[in-house]
Amino acid sequence: MPSIQHSARGHARRDEIVRAAIETIAERGYRGASLAAVAEKAGLSQQGLLHYFRSKEDLLIGVLQWRHETDTGGRDIVAEPMSLAATQGVVEANAHREAIVRTFSVLLGESVTGDHPAAEYFRLRYRRVREAMTATLRLEWGDRLPSGLTPEEAAPLAVAIMDGLQFQWLHEPESFDMPAAFRAFVRLLDPKAAP
């Protein structure tokens, strides 16, 4: 009763539905994304969708899991931290995945409301991401950054920059250069780095 056993074909279908949900959320937000709209985009009926995800919230969980799997790739990003250069690479990659960035920015926004089903996800995610960023900064500079900040102090700033830049970028995707802005932030962290 917990969940349905899916065949290989079933798994593929589930994936298509998640992809359709991501697109729909990017266009209308989670609250505005009706099951019917997602289903249509995935090429089946609303009830067909409900066969794979037993409720709308269940579908959202599917989306969140998809994100978790694809962006960590199963690795522990705290124990094996990324380099700062790799982080810059993530920002550059995001600049080519507008729909996905849009989806998770909307979700982040909606999640600050009282009872939103993604609230818990984002709270935990922030903790994890800040830890990972702390590890990255420590890997790069040790216990003191060039500016004198500790990695613990700088990590929330780096995370905030990534989130905040996305909103500015999403509002003017053609004219706002998100990777360049992040590069400027890295120069702020280390003025000695080559411009």
Added chain:
Amino acid sequence: MPSIQHSARGHARRDEIVRAAIETIAERGYRGASLAAVAEKAGLSQQGLLHYFRSKEDLLIGVLQWRHETDTGGRDIVAEPMSLAATQGVVEANAHREAIVRTFSVLLGESVTGDHPAAEYFRLRYRRVREAMTATLRLEWGDRLPSGLTPEEAAPLAVAIMDGLQFQWLHEPESFDMPAAFRAFVRLLDPKAAP
């Protein structure tokens, strides 16, 4: 016929409704905030509300205008830029206005979706706020910040920090120290400043 002429009493009532709308949006987002819920909180019927705002979108415009009026106070923040210390003060003030911060963070999130009525507002707001922040930074340090960045390069970063920190704070209001994080950012801008 563009809008209804309101008496002094009518204006006060409109204000109450806007305030109720802000609270409701903080709790459920714009899409989740039904006119009925806003009306109930304001102490009248949904139809009574519709007498003051002819549509839901019209109500949102009212909320956006309220924000514009209260946070600039009618002054031109580009021509008369704030000091950095005053900006720090804004962050501290925000830490005591959780509902309002929540409201506009949700709205910012929702506004990145396709046809959201607040999209245009936020696009213009970003341009204006970046300009104002550029002016603030130039007022503080001239054409080169201590880190070597130009005010134009640093302004989007400062704006991103303010937005981004709000999301982290809203997810853990008791344990995340937003003003302290912003102070750390200021130290990043000028390592010579007293810690």
Added chain:
DNA sequence: ACGCTTACCGAGCAACCGGTAGGTTTAGTC
């Protein structure tokens, strides 16, 4: 006193929402 505007409210409506009930068809297993 009269007329006009403002300030509401009750009833109702078409569209849409997420979800259920109950089926039928398809695919895989023994």
Added chain:
DNA sequence: GACTAAACCTACCGGTTGCTCGGTAAGCGT
């Protein structure tokens, strides 16, 4: 080839949504 479970669909339901229609009552300038 029988059986089972997965993969769907049609029909439907109660609730909510934003909004219109058509009022009524109170204030106010003349």
